[in-house]
Amino acid sequence: MNAATSAIALVDCVSFYVSCERVFNASLVRRPVVVLSNNDGCIIARSPEVKQIPELKMGTPIFRVEQVVDAHDVAVFSSNYALYGDMSLRVMEALHEFSPEVEVYSIDEAFLGLDARPRQSFLDYGREIREKVYRWTGIPTSIGISQTKTLAKVAQRFSKKSPEATQGVLDLTDPSDQAQVLEETPVEEVWGVGPAYSKLLKAAGITTARKLRDADRRWIRQRMTVVGARIVEELRGVRCLPLEQCPQARKTITCSRSFGSVVESLEQMREAVGRYLSIAAERLRRYRLAAGVVTVFINTNRFSQEPQYSNAVTYELAQATDTTEELLEWALKGVEKIFRPGYRYKKAGVLLNHLVPADQLSRRLYGDSQFERSRRLMRAVDEINARHGRDTIRYGVAPSDDSWKTRFSKRSPLYTTCLKDALTVRR
């Protein structure tokens, strides 16, 4: 291999949701901060200060640790996805300045393709990226650079763990550096190794990323399928996971929620499922897709001692559709079918499957005028809701009281997406 080599950079936003909250609220800087899941359930994002507190782990239900939260004066927020989504777009925009090849991997992460260049230059480039993202958005990042996605991920996690040494950027393109960092990386921290594989590997004495890299291919292939085999190759510097620049066509659209309080009546269940269906259908149209299969499911609270019931029903539609009206009919039919009185329900959801491009729908037979009218109506509704906020217009499903609605009692303002919530700066 020559001295210059092309590489992949992984840019990851540090404690992304917490960082978003901090951008707009200076009093949170250096204060421990957590962000909660939907319904104010469990901890899903923690500031570095919180990571020092052993009781406050990812996924901990907040109600169990209220005293710890008070004792450390932790600031607690409901999640504010409108804010995080908008901040994410700004981060990605900054990244596009650095490479034409950007794969937006998640709300807070992206892979960048980097041209071949000498080592020092990768490191400098990484620092430049970091600085620009911070200047444009106020969001701190950590960056790993190496030959493959999996190695870039190792590098990024390592740099995050030792900020003093790396200042947020680690170039791991050099093979001898790789050997050392892989040696210091526990196997369960490798991307793609979850709890089950981690247990399997440790039982076989494979405890570090380096040992995984040097493991027997056939053994891995047999026990961890091609997925495991690819991880090993990637750790060896062989690219198996390409940069995906154009997002793959979606296969499923889901909308499901836990209820703010228990649902016991069919009326409330119909309203909740109707609501979730509307959200899913709106998403469907945004992607310009139509669905051929609708699934509805309902659950009681799996953590409680009460009698349990869960059920689901799936309908295959004669023709794919993207209108709320048509999809709603099936979803409500589903609710009627699986709802059993006498249970205390905690969650419900809707899945849309067999997704096809919506432009194929124009070929529906018989110039279905009802269908065309319905689609024009949908376009108008989506436009109005986009401009004036979701729920400006919505489908009425015999409204009941809305205690089932998901709780967001500690939500921050919509600083960036709603004018009345914009920050006021005193002169």
Added chain:
DNA sequence: TCTGGGGTCCTAGGACCC
């Protein structure tokens, strides 16, 4: 009172067909 939501990929095994 209180325990998230939204995805993808892979494989084994059954059903069905010729």
Added chain:
DNA sequence: TCTGGGGTCCTAGGACCC
């Protein structure tokens, strides 16, 4: 009375990701 093999499609379940 004996009795095959190969291909495809679908689904459920497991594993993982953020």
